[in-house]
Amino acid sequence: MGYPMETRNRYENLARQVSAIGAVKRGMARSLPADCPSGSAVVLALLKRHGDMRMSRVSELMAVDMSVSSRHVAHTVDRGWVERLPDPGDKRSRLLRLTDGGRDKLAELDRRLTAMLARNLAGWSDDDVDLLTTLLARLRDSFGDCRAHHA
Amino acid sequence: MGYPMETRNRYENLARQVSAIGAVKRGMARSLPADCPSGSAVVLALLKRHGDMRMSRVSELMAVDMSVSSRHVAHTVDRGWVERLPDPGDKRSRLLRLTDGGRDKLAELDRRLTAMLARNLAGWSDDDVDLLTTLLARLRDSFGDCRAHHA
DNA sequence: TATTGTTATACTCTATAACTATA
DNA sequence: TATAGTTATAGAGTATAACAATA
Numbered sequence: 001m002g003y004p005m006e007t008r009n010r011y012e013n014l015a016r017q018v019s020a021i022g023a024v025k026r027g028m029a030r031s032l033p034a035d036c037p038s039g040s041a042v043v044l045a046l047l048k049r050h051g052d053m054r055m056s057r058v059s060e061l062m063a064v065d066m067s068v069s070s071r072h073v074a075h076t077v078d079r080g081w082v083e084r085l086p087d088p089g090d091k092r093s094r095l096l097r098l099t100d101g102g103r104d105k106l107a108e109l110d111r112r113l114t115a116m117l118a119r120n121l122a123g124w125s126d127d128d129v130d131l132l133t134t135l136l137a138r139l140r141d142s143f144g145d146c147r148a149h150h151a
Numbered sequence: 152m153g154y155p156m157e158t159r160n161r162y163e164n165l166a167r168q169v170s171a172i173g174a175v176k177r178g179m180a181r182s183l184p185a186d187c188p189s190g191s192a193v194v195l196a197l198l199k200r201h202g203d204m205r206m207s208r209v210s211e212l213m214a215v216d217m218s219v220s221s222r223h224v225a226h227t228v229d230r231g232w233v234e235r236l237p238d239p240g241d242k243r244s245r246l247l248r249l250t251d252g253g254r255d256k257l258a259e260l261d262r263r264l265t266a267m268l269a270r271n272l273a274g275w276s277d278d279d280v281d282l283l284t285t286l287l288a289r290l291r292d293s294f295g296d297c298r299a300h301h302a
Numbered sequence: 303t304a305t306t307g308t309t310a311t312a313c314t315c316t317a318t319a320a321c322t323a324t325a
Numbered sequence: 326t327a328t329a330g331t332t333a334t335a336g337a338g339t340a341t342a343a344c345a346a347t348a
Binding site for chain 1: 154158159161162163164165166167168169170171172173174175176177178179189193196213214215261264265268269271272274275277279280281282283284286287288290291293294295
């Protein structure tokens with residue numbers, strides 16, 4: 001290809017680290033209670049952060065197909081953490097809202113997550129944590145919605 | 152808990168970005184050819200980078216259970232990308248080695264990956280890519296082998 | 303006709319447990 | 326007995342396609 005070796009190595013290194021971050025994700029997932037898989041945890045966090053929303057927005061924010069978000073949301077509804085309200089503007093859709101039970105569950109997740117990260121990030125400065133967070137957000141942004149490239 | 156809100160928010164933000172990086176990983180996986188799932192691609196890259204190794208080392212480097220790495224390696228062996236050589240020091244084990252076909256396949260993966268990242272990282276400076284790579288490596292290191300905490 | 307959402311199906315990745323062979 | 330590796334099984338996450346209801 002027309003790319004210099006230096007560039008190829010740089011990209012390869014980044015790809016390797018992104019790929020390997022799965023181990024960290026699995027570590028975080030282990031801090032979750034047995035009745036709350038990570039997909040459900042993400043749904044709860046999104047509703048707390050962004051407020052009520054429709055299914056299509058959940059799938060957009062999670063960057064997954066709506067068939068996937070639909071399953072995750074169904075799990076949270078089954079456990080009483082989320083309720084489906086009528087969408088005044090569109091009868092095909094419903095508004096998803098965090099329940100009080102959902103807020104309680106989310107508080108529990110937060111406690112567990114904080115304790116786990118405090119253990120593992122002991123050697124990190126606040127600035128470094130923030131820097132990594134910023135760069136990850138930017139990376140995700142640069143990739144946009146990768147699913148779009150396919151459709 | 153005893154953690155100030157500022158810390159909890161900092162950790163929560165990091166966790167959200169780490170969790171969301173799955174979308175980037177899936178985007179990278181889409182650049183792979185149909186006969187090479189990402190697990191196989193990682194195996195090939197590890198053997199190229201570190202040279203011949205045993206199964207236990209693959210599982211260690213991938214930070215997964217050996218039952219998992221065993222399946223990934225089996226896939227690459229089935230396709231002729233990796234061969235199993237006798238381990239002179241231990242008859243229970245075998246040495247895994249990249250074949251010429253494996254190197255060819257890896258070169259193809261590299262071309263696809265480089266092209267994909269060049270498209271998506273157009274706005275990034277080399278230094279920022281390197282910085283993110285370094286921080287990700289450090290994060291993974293800080294978590295150590297998360298599976299160890301469980302056993 | 304097009305869009306919102308759900309469900310059925312299939313594939314990938316992972317972990318646990320049971321098992322074989324060797325140390 | 327303990328360790329290296331494989332395989333069976335099960336669970337979570339995801340995508341595609343077919344479908345229902347509404348716009």
